[in-house]
Amino acid sequence: MSTPSTPQTQGWCPGALRPMLSGDGLVVRVRPFAGQLSPAQALGIAALAERHGNGLLDLTQRANLQLRGVAPADHPAVLDGLRSLGLLDASPQAEARRNILVNPFWTPDDGTLHLAAALADALADADAPTLPGKFGFAVDCVAQTVLHTSSADIRLERAPQGILVRADGYPTGAVVDLNEAIPTAMELARWFLAHGSRRMAALATPTAYQPLPPRFQTPANAAPAAAPQPGPVAHGWLVGFEFGQIQASTLAALAARGALRMTPWQMLLLEGCAHAPDGGGLITQPFDPRLRVIACTGAPGCLQAAAATRPLARTLAALVPPGSLLHVSGCSKGCAHPQAAPTLVATPAGFDLIRFGVASTPPDLRALSPETIASYLPPIFHAS
Ligand code: SF4
Structure with missing residues (x-):
């Protein structure tokens, strides 16, 4: 097993024209204009992810979609596809500057x-x-402002x-x-x-x-609204996804229902959708326990990860009470959740446990095996 590299903060975000190399290939980030995807655009992205990526897409906190697992040799074909869908900027510089969140409502x-x-x-x-x-x-x-x-x-x-x-x-x-x-x-x-x-x-x-x-x-204006949750909204239905990741086939199925609006909460707003959509991996209600765990890409997708994160987070979700959050991070960078929370951080020796802090906070317990972690969680959540 390769040794993870030291966590480094990237001073830039990937784009389509300037992708980032990760453990599973290139990460190609698509920035929909005005946070909107027509059905044809969403279908086109899904097809590109199936053909040139690993079939998985991330929903990012910048309200973008990123294809994963793209081989460098396939990058030009992905760019051709995105250009034909009207999803490319004129230059890498223009793309990098177009870092715009849009209230989806x-x-x-x-x-x-x-x-x-x-x-x-x-x-x-x-x-x-x-x-x-x-x-x-x-x-x-x-x-009502929601992006605060x-x-x-x-x-x-x-x-x-x-x-x-x-x-x-x-x-x-x-x-x-x-x-x-x-x-x-x-x-x-x-x-x-x-x-x-x-x-x-x-x-x-x-x-x-x-x-x-x-x-x-x-x-400035008073009192912004609370962060939205999955469920019905005035313009359709907000749908979440486990760990903010969506299968290309699921994206295609959602696109067949109508236009999509991006959000910074790793949810998609399905325009005009009046009933909870069916489908594997969809989170359509606010009480879904999968919303209580946050886990970064982890190993093997991230070169800096000391271990896989998502299988452990999936196992622990049922132990996290409503209203609480558990963060599982592949390294001390903690890029999936920069805020304080009960946090597990993968290390080469096991998982470090931080009762309440960010991933770089000195841990309270060190080198726990994944099998024993469950026994440490109830007191943490009971106390908080
Ligand atoms: S926090 Fe996770 S995704 Fe971010 S660099 Fe570390 S292992 Fe990679």
Whole structure:
């Protein structure tokens, strides 16, 4: 068995034009424009995953889909397929900058699609600001904001008099009309670049604080909504998937029902779906125990993993009480869940247990065998 490499934080996210090499081949990330996939596009992606990948796709927290297990020799054919589906950017640089989350509960007349398209155009411009690899935008302009817990550096939110453009981490922003929203977001991006940080929220911290330009002083909206759960919603049905991974055949079956909207919660919104869809691996209700475990790719798919993660997480799901969460990580990087939780971290000697922390927190117990871990969990959840 090969030794896992030391965890490293990648400063960039993969794309289609710039894929990332993983333990099971290339990871080719598709960024649907405005977070939407037509039935033809979703069917096309499913076919590409079957033909050139390992038939599995990840739903990412950036509301993207990524094909796994693509052989480098097959990458050009995948790009040809994506280009014919209208899913490719003009250049790797434009693709990297188009890091945009869209509130999936938009309606045709609320301006969301206009803003998402205008923002994509602005970021594709030759003179668009060159932003750090993980810098992102959230177009959250539906009456009820839902993207507040999703990573973004510049947020566009609905305000009574227009669109509030604000910097992540700051409680205030600038209110502008629909046509001014994207130029204002670009102004904020350039202001950020002038201060030389990697993420916007860092500029709002006491040690690195930078005051915003004077016109960004309108308080942000109150009380965002709780993160959505699988089940019926106003626009259709939200469907989750075990570990945020979907079989290509399942994607094709869902596409046959209608258009899909991407979400940052590893769920798909099936437009116009009035009844819970059937199908293996679908999570259609909020009380499903599979929602209580989070596990990264683990071995063998990730080169940095010390062990497989998902079989263990699947076994332990029934022990996690409603309202709690268990994180199983293949290494101390913890990329599937950067927040604190009861966490198991794979090491070459076994699993380390962190009662409550992130994957890099010093463990409370070390080198547990997978067979004994179940006996340690009830007291942890009972105490929390
Ligand atoms: S946390 Fe998991 S997916 Fe991330 S680098 Fe470690 S083993 Fe790989």
